[in-house]
Amino acid sequence: MVSGNGDARAAIREWLQENVTGGRDVTNDEPLIDNGVMTSLQTVELVVFLEDTFGIVVEDEEFDEENFGSVDSIATLVESKAA
C-alpha cells in the first residue's frame, strides 16, 4: 500500500503513462477528460487500479469529472479516502 502526497500523484501518472498516453508523461493539472486523453473505459480501469493500490473504495457518485479531471483532483480524492 502506498501513501503520502507525492506517491499518489506519481503512481497515477505512471499508470497513465503505461496504459493511456503511450509513454508520454502528463502534468498534474493537465485536463484528462476534456481533451479526450482518457476514454470512459480507461477511467474505469483507473478506478480499479486506485482501489487495488490504495485500498480505497470509490463510491458511484464520486466517479465523476470533478474528481477525475486531472492527476491533482484524482490524488486529492485518493488522499481524502486514505486519510
Next chain:
Amino acid sequence: MKFRPEFTLHDLLQNSVARDPSALSVVDGDAEYTYEDLERESSALGSALADSGVGRGDRVGVLVEKSWEATVAMLAASRIGAAYVNVNPLFKAPQVEYLAGDCNIRVMIGDSQKLDALGPKTVETAFYRGAKPEGHAASSYVDLAEAIKGDRLSEDRKVSESDLATILYTSGSTGMPKGVATSQRNVVVGAQIVSTYLENTPEDRILSALPLNFDAGMSQFTTSLRAGATLYLLRSRLPGDLLKALRRHEITGVTGVPPLWALLIRGGKSLRENPLTHLRYLANTGGRIPQANLDELRKLLEPSGTKIFLMYGLTEAFRSTYLAPEEIWRSSPEQGNCIGKAIPNTDIMVITKAGKEAAPGEPGELVHRGPTVAMGYWGNEEATRKAYRPNPLAPPELLDVERVVYSGDTVKRDEEGYLYFLGREDAMIKNQGYRLSPEEVENLLLGSGLVHEACAFGVENPAVGQDVIAVISLRNGGEDGPVDKVREYVIENGPPYMVPREILVKDELPKTASGKIDRKGISNAYSN
C-alpha cells in the same frame, strides 16, 4: 392553436414554439433555455450565417462541444436552407480538416481552441465560441456570442423537405469516413417514427448522453424538438455524472451505446438503494449489450418501471429496427442477437445472394426500404451505387424507381418475423459504438512517418464490441524509433477509439498473391 404540417426541422421548431413558447427546450449545465429562446437565437444566427454568404444547400460545420450553441447552430443553418455538419468532438485536427475538405465547408461554427488547432485557411469564415482565435484557420472571424444575441430575423428562405438537412459522417469497411447526405424529409420522418414508438410527450425530460454527430444522438435532439420535450445535455461519460444527471433532472428517457450501460451498472449499489423511478425508457443502439450486462440492467431498472428498447440503426437510413421492451426476452444466448422488427413506416427485407427474399431461418443481407433512406454518400458515386440500389422486390413496372439501402449486415428472420443479427462479411471495425475502417487506422499509423507497412483489424471483445489491433513494420528496420513513438503519435493525432489496443511489430507483413497486405491472414494468425 394551428400546427404546421411537418416538412422541415423548422416546422418542428415552429410547432413546439406554438404549443408553449415558455416550455424548456434545452438545459445545458445550470443554464435553461425555452423554445422561444431557441426560435429567437436560431433566427439571429441564421441571419448572421446568411450575411457570411451561406446559401441554400451550403454546408455549415459545427465544431462546438455539445452545448446550447450547438443546438442553435443546427436550427440556424437549417432554417436558411443550409446543411449542418456536426463534427465528432473527439476528432483531432487531421480528421476535421479531412471532413471540411470532403464536403467543402466554408463556414465553421466552433470552439476557439478547436479552431486554433486547424491549419491555415481550413475555412473562409469561422464563428468562434470563446476568446478570439489567434490562428489562421479562417480568413475572417465572427463572435458567436454576438451573432446569437442579434435581434435580426433570418430572411424567409424557401426550404423544402427535399433539401439537404445534414451530412452524417460515418465509417464503412473501406477508405476514409463517408458523409451520409440526409434530407429534411429523412430527419423529420425519423423524428416522427422514433417519437411515435418511444411515445415522447412535452412532459419528457430526455438525457442527451451521445454525441450530436452520431445519428442516434442527433435523433434525440430532433425527437425532443418534435415532441416539445426538454433535452438535458450531458458531456461527461463517467458514471457519477450520469447518475447525478438522471436523478437531478428526473430524466424520463435516455439513449446510449453498450459501454455507457457498463458504466451505469457500476452504479448498481446506488440504483438498488435509490431506484430511478422517473426513468420511463432506456434505449440502446450502436451494438449488442453483453448478455450479462443486459440481465443486470433489467434487474436494476425494470422493477421501478423502466422499459428497455433495443434499437438497430444504419446511418445510411437513420434508424432501422427495434425490439420492443415486452419482447426483450427474444434476445438471448439461446435464440441469438434479436434486433426486433422494422420501425414504423419501414420495410426490412432479408435478401439472399441470388437477390431473392430469404425463407425463414435462411441468412441474407438486411435491406432497408422506407422514408428514412438517405440521399447517398456525399461526393462518392461509387460507394453510393453500391449501397443505395433499386428495390430488388419492386414490381417490374416500377423498376429502378425506388432506392433501398443494402446494409452489409447478415441477418435471418424467424417464423414470427423477428430479425436476428448474424454478422458482417467485411472488415469494418466497431469499437465502443464507433464504426471505423481498417484503412483509417492504417492511414493514421502511416501518417507518423515512422511506419513502413500497417495492417489493422478488429478482434471480438464483448466489453467494447471489438478491440482495434495493429500489426506494423517500421521504417529503416526500426532504426527511426521505437513503437512507443508510434503510439504517442496516434494518441495525439486521432480520436481515442482509433488508438489500437495493441501495436505489434514485425520485420515484414505477409502479402497475398496479388502483393497486397494480407489482412485476413494476419488477423487469423493473431486470433490463433
